[in-house]
Amino acid sequence: MDMFKPFCVLAAGLLSFAATAAPQVVPADPVQFERVQLRLTVDSCSFNKQSVSVELRGRTLVLQHQPVLCFAPGPPEVVDIQLGAFPAGDYRAELYAQGADSPSASIAFQVSSIAYVAVYPPLPYPIADYSGLWGTANEAGWGLSLHQGAQHLLFGALFVFDAQRQPQWYTLQAGSWQNTTRWTGQVVQSSGPPWTAATYPPDAAQYTPVGTATLDFGMEPGQEGVAKFTYSINGQTVSKTISRSRL
Known part of the structure; x- marks a missing residue:
């Protein structure tokens, strides 16, 4: 038993x-x-x-x-x-x-299907999800993390090095889709209390627009899976061809 x-x-x-x-x-x-x-x-x-x-x-x-x-x-x-x-x-x-x-x-x-606001001409929106970690294969150390929401809003976190080789990070936000593959928005620099602070007041962070960014995911035959990333920070403009990492 x-x-x-x-x-x-x-x-x-x-x-x-x-x-x-x-x-x-x-x-x-x-x-x-x-x-x-x-x-x-x-x-x-x-x-x-x-x-x-x-x-x-x-x-x-x-x-x-x-x-x-x-x-x-x-x-x-x-x-x-x-x-x-x-x-x-x-x-x-x-x-x-x-x-x-x-x-x-x-x-x-x-x-459910997404309910779109009836306007004319209709607002463009993407037909693919571009979320992920993007960068350039032979340029280690910097990258762009993108998150695309169900309502097609796009948010990015850009981590790079400055002229003194010190790490800097910025966010891409407050943007809009110009067509189904092209997004343009602001580059924002943030500052706030140190992460070791005992308290973190809700209004302690500060946000400063420092430039603009454009992501173009349009592809041509033979050039699939890449995007053109153009951004300016404090008057300096950089353009990169980036691809998404498959983690």
């Missing part, structure tokens, strides 16, 4: 997981091609994060994991599992323990 005890404990742990899990999608109201996570409350002992796999079957995302054999439940833990970025439509996510016929957690969710 004792030989079956571990399996009974494992089954009880799985039942406990199924009963206590409260699946959510994050964000709760995703829009087209916005990255979506599945948020679950799991047993920290039996849920094996390293074994999780995700597969799309039709419009259902099937997640599987191989439970760990635990002799006592672990404390509850909240985990996020990346599902992906999707076109507008209705989807469902289901979590299965390896070999199980029915899901231990499931949720239906909807991905």
Whole structure:
């Protein structure tokens, strides 16, 4: 009889997981091609994060994991599992323990189309996501980190060296798309309390526009995967051909 005890404990742990899990999608109201996570409350002992796999079957995302054999439940833990970025439509996510016929957690969710303001002429917007770490392969030490939101807003962090070889960083913001591949905005320098300060007052940071930046992601045959980055800081202008790193 004792030989079956571990399996009974494992089954009880799985039942406990199924009963206590409260699946959510994050964000709760995703829009087209916005990255979506599945948020679950799991047993920290039996849920094996390293074994999780995700597969799309039709419009259902099937997640599987191989439970760990635990002799006592672990404390509850909240985990996020990346599902992906999707076109507008209705989807469902289901979590299965390896070999199980029915899901231990499931949720239906909807991905909405982006609502655009009706203006004439219509505002341009990109049809690709340019988020990532950009730079020039043979120029180590500097780079440009870009984040493009679901509403097509673009924010960049530029890290470079000054004339004294000291590191400097700037942000790219307050910009707009001139067409589907060309963005223009401000280069902003920030200052504030040191990171070692005991307190950081909310209004202590200062922001100073010091130039402009243009990113042109337009491509021609034979020159794919690169962008032209032109920026000026305090009157000095630089133009670089950059590419995105695949980390």
